[in-house]
Amino acid sequence: QKEVEQNSGPLSVPEGAIASLNCTYSDRGSQSFFWYRQYSGKSPELIMSIYSNGDKEDGRFTAQLNKASQYVSLLIRDSQPSDSATYLCAVKGPLNAGGTSYGKLTFGQGTILTVHP
Amino acid sequence: KAGVTQTPRYLIKTRGQQVTLSCSPISGHRSVSWYQQTPGQGLQFLFEYFSETQRNKGNFPGRFSGRQFSNSRSEMNVSTLELGDSALYLCASRFDRGGTEAFFGQGTRLTVV
Numbered sequence: 001q002k003e004v005e006q007n008s009g010p011l012s013v014p015e016g017a018i019a020s021l022n023c024t025y026s027d028r029g030s031q032s033f034f035w036y037r038q039y040s041g042k043s044p045e046l047i048m049s050i051y052s053n054g055d056k057e058d059g060r061f062t063a064q065l066n067k068a069s070q071y072v073s074l075l076i077r078d079s080q081p082s083d084s085a086t087y088l089c090a091v092k093g094p095l096n097a098g099g100t101s102y103g104k105l106t107f108g109q110g111t112i113l114t115v116h117p
Numbered sequence: 118k119a120g121v122t123q124t125p126r127y128l129i130k131t132r133g134q135q136v137t138l139s140c141s142p143i144s145g146h147r148s149v150s151w152y153q154q155t156p157g158q159g160l161q162f163l164f165e166y167f168s169e170t171q172r173n174k175g176n177f178p179g180r181f182s183g184r185q186f187s188n189s190r191s192e193m194n195v196s197t198l199e200l201g202d203s204a205l206y207l208c209a210s211r212f213d214r215g216g217t218e219a220f221f222g223q224g225t226r227l228t229v230v
Contacts, residue, residue, distance in 0.1 A: 034218065043207055043221040044160070088160065102172040103148050103211050105219060107160040 003027065004091050006108035015117050019076040023089030023108055026070070032092035033065055033072045034105065037085045044088055048074060079115040086110040119144065121210050121222035129228045135196040138225045142189050142210030148172075149191040150219065151183060154205040163206075166191050167213075198229045 007022040021035075032051055036044035050056045050063040050072065062075040072091075076083055089108040122141040130136050142149050151163040162175040166185035183193040189210075195202055205226050209219040 036221075043205075043224045046218055046220060049218050090160075102167070103150050103165045103209075103219060104162050104173050104175070105150070105152075105160075105209075106162065109159045 002108075003106045004089055004108040006087075006089050006111045008111075010112035010114060012114045012116060013079050015079060015081060015115055017079050017115075019079045019083065019113055019115070021074040021076075021087050021089070021111050021113070023072045023074075024070055025072070025089075025091045025106075027091065028067075028070060030067075030070075030091045033063070034090040034092075035061075035063060035072075035074045036088040036090060036107075037083075038088060038110070039085045076113075079113075081115050081117055084114050086112050121208055121220055123206075123208050123222035123225050125225060126223060127226045127228075129230060130198050132198055132200060132229055134198050135194060136198060136227060137192055137194045138206055138208075138227075140191045140193075140208030140210075140222060142191070142208075143220060146210035146212050146220075147189050148211045148213060149185055149189065150209045150211075151191070151193050152207045152209065153177070154207060154224075155203075160207070163193065195227075200229050203227060203229045 004025050013019045035048040037047050038044045048063040050065045056063045060077045064073045088110045090105040124139045148167045150165040152160050154160045165173045169185045180196045185191045205224045207224045208222045211217050211219045
């Protein structure tokens with residue numbers, strides 16, 4: 001089982017729709033979760049971070065975390081063509097032999113989102 | 118506030134050579150992590166430095182090494198380059214060693230021929 005798994009893509013939605021991106025993780029002790037957006041040929045850009053169970057909203061983006069189910073998701077409302085990119089789920093961890101992960105992020109394989117006009 | 122700066126942006130090297138990549142973190146950030154991104158393996162953690170000390174290391178061979186200077190700038194070195202080392206190398210900086218957010222530089226695209 002991969003440490004961080006994202007729903008297989010690519011995902012295609014019409015402009016104005018809600019895009020739903022999902023991610024599961026295997027390390028039950030993980031505490032910090034992030035969503036990055038990566039345009040083709042560019043580096044990842046942080047768009048959301050979430051640390052507590054529940055929802056966190058920032059503009060058109062909502063991150064949802066359920067630690068009991070080891071599940072984190074990203075909703076993009078009113079999707080725009082400019083949202084077309086690869087979305088990467090990242091989890092801080094897993095713990096190393098010394099019992100800490102420090103700043104290590106483990107990434108999912110990414111979901112390619114295309115928003116068509 | 119300046120972001121994370123990586124140099125050079127592009128590199129072409131020959132098998133067997135070595136390469137050094139540089140990363141200047143956001144001002145005030147003391148933690149620097151390095152990642153390798155390839156189409157097949159995705160983003161993989163190489164190592165993290167904090168206060169000039171390597172705090173964590175990923176599953177890469179010893180040909181991959183790094184260091185951090187007192188001003189938090191970091192370098193990574195790859196010796197005896199192999200074709201499979203062709204990748205986008207990304208540096209990420211964070212404020213402290215723990216759970217805060219990480220911001221990536223533009224990356225260095227390394228091509229080994």
